[in-house]
Amino acid sequence: MSDDHAAGQNRPMAGILTRLGAMLSLGIMFAFVKLAGQHGVHVTESLFYRQLTAMPLICFLIWRSQRGWPSIVSNKHRLHILRSILGIFAMGLNFWAMTLLPLADATTISFTVPIFATLFAALILREQVGIRRWSAILIGFIGVLIVIQPGGSLIPAFGAAVALGGALVTASVTLVIRILGRTETSVVTIFWFSVYTLPALTVCAFIYGGGHDAQTWGYLLGIGIFGALGQLGVTQSLRYAPVSTIVPMDYSALIWATIFGIAIFGQYPGLSIWFGAPIIIGSGLFIAWREHVRASKQTIASASESV
Template sequence: MGQNRPMAGIVTRLGAMLSLAVMFAFVKLAGEQGVHVTESLFYRQLTAMPLICFLIMRSQHGWPSIVSNKHKLHILRSTLGIFAMGLNFWAMTLLPLADATTISFTVPIFATLFAAIFLREKVGIRRWTAILIGFVGVLIVVQPGGSLIPAFGAAVALGGALVTAAVTMVIRMLGRTETSVVTIFWFSVYTLPALTVCAFIYGGGHDAKTWAYLLGIGIFGALGQLGVTQSLRYAPVSTIVPMDYTSLIWATFFGIVIFGQFPGLSIWLGAPIIIGSGLFIAWREHVRASKLTVAKAEPSA
């Protein structure tokens, strides 16, 4: 199935963002019931595993497709990935949903910065400008020294964005030879044993409501993961990435309706700046990729 169904890709991505927003709402609800972050992570990964196995069986090459010679990178991706997911889950329990979601939008800013520093990718003046503007948005949201947002929660959220940006670099390296489903499979394989131990240590008996929250984390996390993966089969990244920012709409809605948390003025001022920076970086990445494709095709033209 080629990337020739943009509307299907957009709709699928929108559904994925809604699913992930619901998952984070359940993460926050579970946290309020005293559920440890590692237990939420365990059920998130455990529920996703059957879905991943189903996708592998449905793939063209089936189970032989999971064979990989990049296990060092898979282990690195899994280590960084579980820390990133843990910090992001933790941030959702410490901050209002809209605040934590807004700070998470700094991932493309950090990813571009890391690519320039560690992968030696050429970053032009336009993207550097977008990075600087994005950080201005972060300062508006976080307001160091005078913010209504808890400093510790903001630090956890920024830490989650930083580690997630590092994960994107490793995934880009894996993407040269591995499919997204294979990468997700090994992520689950390498993280579930440690999470099982953590769930045994920190988990415990829960009432029916709390178990429903944990089930919701697993189901909507798996649906969101499936939607994100499937959307990439329908349309190019440049077409669907802007849909990711709709998660702020859902985070704001759930924050108000479920938790009675209204976004402060700093969110209304800073979020558009961060989102605009991320969209511009995504657009420049698309332009850069298009130029590279044309350059590679010219010698054989």
């Protein structure tokens, strides 16, 4: 990380507030996704407008960046394509889960992403995972079992499976992004994600899309606008504060999912959510903290070696 970027990360309150705003925007987007689904909008059509609306914002960020358009040049296109394939499947499953489940239930299950990501990092990237993080992974899965209650849950089994599938694929995306992050900025990664996914989504929108009333078009516009704002907020928050400071703010998404679920859809979280969500969130926070400790030790070790 450059000294300028590190200096820019000395605004923790700005980072926290920006991340909270991003979670609110994404919560509104998912509410629009669910409303659009109830009005017959196909998931791929929602994805199309989500990506289409984000593209001008991404281009603006690249234009305003220090290097400008030359920064999009990359020799990692195979990884960008892999990230795009996995990313669009992950986004599609997450959107679909929001239409199948109450917002709070789908959001809670999505919190398993850091648990799966840590598991995949150990199994695929061969990262060293100590007993503490293995314990957090195990405890997190216990929380999942409490929420889903296999065989006796009020949560539809198919919807829960879709949500877990979305979390699994999203976790795999984080591994690819971690590799890309060694040479690519987040904005450039998002740019190529849009470039590689929009053509296929355009075809899908042409096949599955149709005429809508003004209200439904408003939902699709909301998906695009608030999805883009959420994406901007997530990216911008990383410029204000370190990951370890802002990641805990992501769990505020459950607050908005619960509020919107009750106010818009009349869906109240079941008891299993109140018991399981704190376990899943606690596991995720502990993993994030251990990642921070591990990164700090590596930084100190690298500094010592350079002396």
